[in-house]
Amino acid sequence: MSVTPVTPTHSSNQYYLDRQELMESNVRSYPRKLPLAIAKAQGLHVYDVEGNDYLDCLAGAGTLALGHNHPAVLEALQDVLASGLPLHTLDITTPVKDAFTEALLGCFPKDFVLQFCGPTGADATEAAVKLAKTYTGRDNVIAFSGGYHGMTHGSLAMTGNLSAKEKVGNLMAGVQFMPYPHEYRCPLGLGGDKGVDALTYYFENFIEDVESGVVKPAAVILEAIQGEGGVVPAPKKWLQKIREVTAKHDIVLILDEVQAGFARSGKMFAYQHADIIPDVVVMSKAVGGGLPLAVLAINKKFDAWLPAGHTGTFRGNQLAMAAGLKVLEEIKNNNLAENAHIQGEFLRSEISKLQAEFGCIGHVRGRGLMNGIEIVDERKAADSMGSYPADSELAAAIQTACFNNKLLLEKGGRGGTVIRILCPITITHDECVEVVKRFKQSLIDALKAVRG
Incomplete structure (x- = not known):
């Protein structure tokens, strides 16, 4: 199905960027790093108003699992528009919602139910923490350094990055941060299995130590692959220990799968790499097929809400549910989790080969099509673990050079020194070859x- 774009009134990117600067807040971020005005898009390809063709390895920060304007998604949207169905129904059910709910629940054990939240991942993390507090009667939450859970007061309180917090006081109280394992930059300075083992022991001891200074929390919230934190996969043994300890102490384990979910990691959800089952799973981005939607999957044991205990006007987005249903069907029918695994392995292998030629590539990591490339200054001395200092200036220059070479991607991690590749899970081998070339x-x- 072809896409009929809105005809641009001007053929200059700068014309639209200048108007955007006049009309929009200083808070805008992506146009500062990716200065284009998009005219149309299809699959991996984005075309600006000047006719330039870019390969999109950002994909709406992971929202567009199937890439831009996938034919099955467009058809589903057109069917809803032609059906006469209301576009928003609060939490009143419809045949579209019924089919989507059944399909999404099929991704979880039989003792799970869904909760439809407001339209963003931040809304869903807020709801998940409120539910944990409601169920346990406790107040505290454990989050992890490097984690990202959103920009609202509660979700920002649980986010590791400090830049957005520094001028915003009175964030949600009772958040205790703990270190997250990092293969290249171990927070304990140990590295390797020693670092993972120490952090695994530390978590259990912290929870069970009666002199830890922190009362038992209502919840533990984490990402099985930290996204904005620099694409950092959690080790299997560490995740399994967290699951074991939280279950033992009746602490609600919340897995934030907003970015890593829906086959991006090579499995439907990133936590499945550790063979665990969380108590609550937070979903947004790809769950709505590119349209705003956020959903919790909840083990019925923890469904402690009273009616209207948490509401949201836009939790009944019918277009998003129709699109999300098509995403689920495409993932299943075309084995896109396996494609993400295969193409991701190829990308990491090819980029790792570049390390011999480019010493500034300090570390290549990820799972499936969620990949990170840590940029370092190899001219400086390495630390005790053999890791070189980060080079944020070079990382920014690489992003700019990628844009100039018609490759769209984003940075992340501490100081913005990790180049992140989040291409659609429909990407082909030939497209991966071209991504590496650029x-x-x-x-x-x-x-x-x-x-120089």
Whole structure:
């Protein structure tokens, strides 16, 4: 199905960027790093108003699992529009919602139910924590350094990055941060299995130590792969210990799968790599097929809400549910989790090969099509674990060079030093080859610009 774009009134990116600057708040971020005005898009490809063709390895920050304007998604949206169905129904059910709910529940054990929240992942993390507090009668929450759970007061309180917090006081109280395992930059300075083992022991001891200074929490919230924190996968043994300890002490385990979910990691959900089952799973981004929707999957044991205990006007987005249903069907019918695994392995392998030529690639990591490339200054001394200092200036230059070479991607991690690749899970082998080709040229260009 072809896409008929809105005809641009002007053929200059800068024309639209200048108007955006006049009309929008300083808070806008992506246009500062990716200065284009999009005219149309299809699959992996984005076209600006000047006719340039970009490969999109950002995909709506992971929202567009099937890429732009997938034919099955467009058809589903058109069917809803033609049906006469209301576009929003609060939490009143419809045939579309019924079919979507059944399909999504099929991704979880039989003792799970769904809760439809407001339209963003932050809304859903807020609801998940409120539910945990309602169920347990306790107040505290354990989150992890490097984690990202949203920008509202409660979700920001549980987010590791400090830049958005520094000028915003009175965030949700009772959040205790703990260190998250990091293969390249171990927070304990140990690295390898020693670091993982120490952090695994530390979590259990912290919960069970009667002198820890922190009362038993209502919930533990984490990402099985930290996204904004720099694409950091959680080790299997660490996740399993967290599941064991939280179950033992009746602490609600919340897995934030907003970015890593829906086959991006090579499995339907990233926590499945550890063979665990959380108590609550937070979903947004891809769950709505590119349209605003946020959903919790809840083990019935923890469904402690009274009627209207948590509401939201836009929890009945019928277009998002129709689109989300098609995403689930495409993932299942075309084995897209396996495609994400295969293409992700290829991308990491090819980029790892570049390390021999480009010492600024300090570490390549990820699972499936959720990948991170840590940029370092290899000219400086390595630390005791063999890790080089981060090079944020070069990372920014690489992102700019990628844009100039028609490759759209984002940075993340501490200081923005991790190049993140979040291409659609429908990407082909040939498209991956082209991504690597453009990325290599961008490394050459950025190194020349920054280091001469």
